[in-house]
Amino acid sequence: MRIYVYLPLLLSVIAPLGARPLSERCEPRLATWLLTASALILGTATTISLGLLAITGLTGIPFLAGLGHWSASTARFYDPAEPPVALLAGLLLGGALVTAARMLWRRARSLAAAVWEAACMPAHNGLVIVEDEAPDAYALPGLPGRVVVSTGMLRTLDETEHDILLAHERAHLAAHHYLFVAFAGLGAAANPLLRPLATAVSYTVERWADEQAVRATGDRVRVARAVGKAALAAHGTAPRLSATPLLGILGRRNPxxxxxxxxxxxxxxxxxxxxxxxxxxxxxxxxxxxxxLSTVAATHDLHAFLEVAGVAHHEHHHLDMDGPHHIALPAR
Incomplete structure (x- = not known):
């Protein structure tokens, strides 16, 4: 357990380094799945690791060990975590659980509000047009979902670009992209080191929807122009594009x-x-x-550790009842 319990924590430091390369070099749909799985699995594993470290520290406290029928002295002898490490793990675990619970609650409330709002919106073929001069367009999850577009955005784009915009937003609804973003955000809430993975997921779901729009229209350049025009209209500043190569060559920095x-x-x-x-x-x-695998191994080792502490407690109990006996502890 000494090694296994720390591996997820180490990997959560290393894994975010691959978020940007994975999001920009791998097909967007696959990248989204991999990044979301990475954030969720690493977030869960690091939370479990903190819990295991905290538990081993608690078993060394006589009062708490007594509640669990463990031997505190044996637990301290075999404890893989020093008391300061166990205390820090407990504090981090509490923070992770509170942050993840708050994030989950907020996401659930937002999703419920979106479903209710979508159900109340009159729509034609899933499209809702709102009178608003501000250019805006978004996918609203629901049963069914809605694509909401402002009149300002419709005036900004031409007819062909309207189809691209609708294809993009409908791709968000069809693939349930809000769930990918939510799950990746949950992993990052449990472990802030994983935030680059959650940020990358927010990017790859947009790329996934862009590629779906390309499949629907068959024109990558037109989709690129529509994305640029929509961003310019929504944010008021043009995206900075360059005629230089899109990828760095021979170590040259990507522009x-x-x-x-x-x-x-x-x-x-x-x-x-x-x-x-x-x-x-x-x-x-x-x-x-x-x-x-490291999380499973660490959990198994904790189970064995608690069994040893429990057996020692039982033997010490009989020692107190029947008189002094020699107890042979296994080698550390």
Whole structure:
């Protein structure tokens, strides 16, 4: 348990380094699944690891050990976590659980409000047009969901771009992208180190919807222009595009490395479609498999640790009842 319990914590430091490469080099649908799974699994595993470390520290406290029928002295002898480490783990665990619970509650309330609002909206073929000069468009989850578009946005785009906009927003609803964002956010709430993964998911779901719009219209350049025009109208500033190559060559810095999500989306649409990149898939799968296996092994070791402490408590109890006997403890 000494090694296994710390592995998920170590991997949660390393894994976010791959968020940007995975989101920009792997096909968006697959990247979204991998990033969401990574955030959720790593967030869950690190929470369990903190819980295991905190439990081993608690078993060394005589009062709490007595409640669990464990031997406090044996627990302290075999404890894989020093008291300060166990205390810190307990504090971090409490913070993680509170933050994750608050995030889950807020997401549930938002989703319930969206479903209620969508049910109350009159729509034609799932489309709701609102009178508003501010250009805006979004997908509203519901049963069924709605695509809400302002009149300001409709006036900004031409007829062909209207179809692209609708295809993009309907892709969000059809693939339930709000769930991917919510699950990735839940993992990041439990472990703030995973926030780059959640941020990457917010980007890849947009890229996923962009590619669905390309499939619906068959024109990558037109979709890129529609995305740029919609962003310009909504935010009032044009996305900065460059005629330079979209990818760094021979170690040269990618000109879009520091750009926001919209310029990166437009650049990706102007480039050829991304492949699945099996090496990135294998690397991500290996990290997740190692995370799960180490968590299972650490949990099994904790069970064995508590069994030893329980047996020692039972033997000490009989020692007190029957007189002094020699108790042979296993080697540490």
């Amino acid at each position: 879009l490395a520091g750009a926001g999500p919209v310029p990166r989306r437009v650049a990706a649409l102007l480039a050829p479609p991304l492949a699945r990149r099996p090496e990135l898939v294998l690397a991500t799968t290996a990290v997740l498999a190692l995370t799960v």
